[in-house]
Amino acid sequence: MVLSLVSLSAREVVSDHSSCPSWLRCVPRELYGPLLEAAFAGSRPLAVGELAQRWPQRVLRVGGRRKRGQTAPNRLCVQALLLAVVRGLPDPRCALEVLDLCGLQGDEGGTGDPMGGWSLTVALCTMVVQASAAAQRAQKKEGERERKRFSALEREKDLKRERGQRIGAKETNSDEESINKEMIESSAVVGEEGLIKGVRRRMEIEKKSGTVSTALRGSKRELEEKEVDSDVLLHVRADLFVNARSWERVRVALTTSGPLKLQCRYLRVEEISVSSIKTLLGLLPRRALMGIDIRYSSLGVAGLAELLPLLSVFPALNSLRLHYCNLDFRRDHLGQEEALRELSQGLGHLKELRRLSLTALRLPGQLRVLLSSLPQPLEVLEMPYLSLSPADLAYLSCSHHASTLHQLDLSENRLDETTLPSIRRLLSQASSSLQHLSLSGCGLTDGLLGLLLPSLGGCLALKSLALALNPLSIAGLMDLLRMVVRIPSLRQLLYPNPLEDYQPGLPDLPSSAQLLDWPLDEISHANITGFQLNRVLTDSGRSDLLLTCDLLNYDKDLVD
The missing domain is CATH 3.80.10.10 (Ribonuclease Inhibitor)
Incomplete structure (x- = not known):
């Protein structure tokens, strides 16, 4: 990889932290990005913190897809970034409103000590809760100062009022009585007119409420999110990794109001129950979620059918991954056929779904039931260890998904002479897109x-x-x-x-x-x-x- 002159210069600048006060005062806002990249590449957490705390732009993106040979950011650098962002909230030099960390996490234990998905999720949740607590303490101190200031003003007014009353008490008694009488009479008239107008207005509102109640009910969640967002100083976008150990932290962070609001692009959950997943989905902002990855959770066909209606409320959801979720249709359980129909109907409500990954679900002969209900053709279809039958592959080769596939994974599905014609037909249909x-x-x-x-x-x-x-x-x-x-x-x-x-x-x-x-x-x-x-x-x-x-x-x- 050939570095540009700007990148080489940025690495040299951030290599000496003692020089930060000198160059931070004069560096143009356009160079903050190359300097931050150089600080991450050189594992300079102090420089990362200095730049993030004074970030001059509205959006800061860290992460994304890495190039070949490029490692994930160092754990210390990520921690320094998060601490600096919280410190920079009250800093007038910081213009940051959106912190985008999607794709930041690396593999736990990888080279360079990267921060994995679980550790990053816990750190973000801790940051949200701490920022909320700090804001509450600051608000409490400000409220105490306002109370003392108001008390002092009230005492000063009382002293002035006492002096004025002693000087002109006798001269004003008769005038006050006449004025009070006029005020009482006028307020009675105004009050009666206001009451009549208020009753009329209330009747008009009740008359119209029948036509708008449905719309208000449908948008209640969106209105509540907008009201909460009005107090948010910084939106944090990230991919969250939730398991039994991090579940409570994530729940608290998503229900905590404060200057930081956590948004999830891709959600990965492992080894948690259906009820916990349902609770988590109910806490996530709807417009941000683009994908969900459920692994090693004993959902069963009925549990998955119960979750799918909750996924349909996320308008941007285009990816669904299910890995080792104990979906085995070969088992003889009562109600499996009905649950499978409900599963198909639930998939049909995912209007934007383009990626479907099913690993070791063992639903032989049921691929038509699952995929035919999808309203849009898939672009990514992964089905390793799925025990696909010849009928499944024959359906797939003739389905509306075949000609749009960009990625296809049929690993560990046994192929033989009976399935080979279907595979050849499938590859022919997908030849221009795969x-x-x-x-x-x-x-x-x-x-x-x-x-x-x-x-x-x-x-x-x-x-x-x-x-x-x-x-x-x-x-x-x-x-x-x-x-x-x-x-x-x-x-x-x-x-x-x-x-x-x-x-x-x-x-x-x-x-x-x-x-x-x-x-x-x-x-x-x-x-x-x-x-x-x-x-x-x-x-x-x-x-x-x-x-x-x-x-x-x-x-x-x-x-x-």
Whole structure:
């Protein structure tokens, strides 16, 4: 990565914190952004705090998608940022109104000590509560000062009134009586007229209330949010990660009124009950939420059907992810059919849904019921470990979603001769739009892959292809590589280790679990495999295509 002159200069400026008082007084507002980026890149928390406390613009965005090789901001820098933002609220030099931290979190325990999603959520909730408490203390002190000032003014008025009464008490008695009499008479007339007008006005309001009550009832939540927002000095946007340990902190922060208001773009919840998720959804601002990710929570089909109507009130919601949520339709439970119909109806109310991720839900033969109710075609569909049946894949290849898919994940769904025609039809329908495809662990042999290669070669928009944990030989792998180098848009290929690279004893048609656990014979074959693959790349002139067999560190988002 080549740094610009501005970036290099900014790194040099923020490297010495002792010089901050000198350059902060004269630095233009346009340079605050490069300076803050340099402070994060160089892990300079003191410089981060100085810049954030005096931020001269209305919006401050930290986070977002990182470039290849770029690490998440250091934990100390993030903490310094949050503390400085709270300190800068009463600072007249700070113009900050919106702090956008969406996408800021890194992986817990990653290089550079980044702040993970759970830690960032807890820190943000603590910041909201502390800012509210500080505002209440300041308001209490101001109220005490106002009370003392008012008491002093009242005492001064009383003294002046006593002096005036002693001087002209006798001269004003008769005049006061006449004036009071006139005031009483006039107030009686005005009061009677006001009463008549008030009754008429009340009758008009009651007459009109029948026509507007429905609209008022529908917008009550929005009006309440606007009233609360009027007292907010800073809106904080972030992706929240909530589990059983952070649930209470998040609930308190979302119900706390004060100068900071927490908004959630993407919500990830883990291992909490349906009732807790419902409570959490009821506390979130409606217009901000764009996606929800529910993991390792025992929802069941009935629990999910109960949640979906609550999701329909979020107008911007376009992503729904359900991972290991104990949805198993194969179990013989009473009421499952009715719950599945309710589930389908609930999905039908998600008008803006474009991304649906279902992991290990085990609903074989029910894909038509789920996806046919969606009003808009999906752009991202992830269905690993879903036990898809031939009927499911046949429906998907002919559905209204097929031609709009940008990303498709069918990992760990067994493919064979009966499902191959549906997969080829699906790839043909999605050939002009599909950018990311994963068929890892699908049991693709050399023969099956050979039948599939023409369809894969027709996906000319493909950027990443994942085929790990498939039982391919070195010959099948070479055929795959000779085909993918002819896809000009492809930038990343996750290929499987060929069967020749494994130690002896592997079954003839091993499963993905066996390929994952079986030891590799790296000395005898791995170097030969790498040499052969690189030779094909060199001969084809595709130096822009990244080949990897590292399943754990594979990231398809790096090619965007």
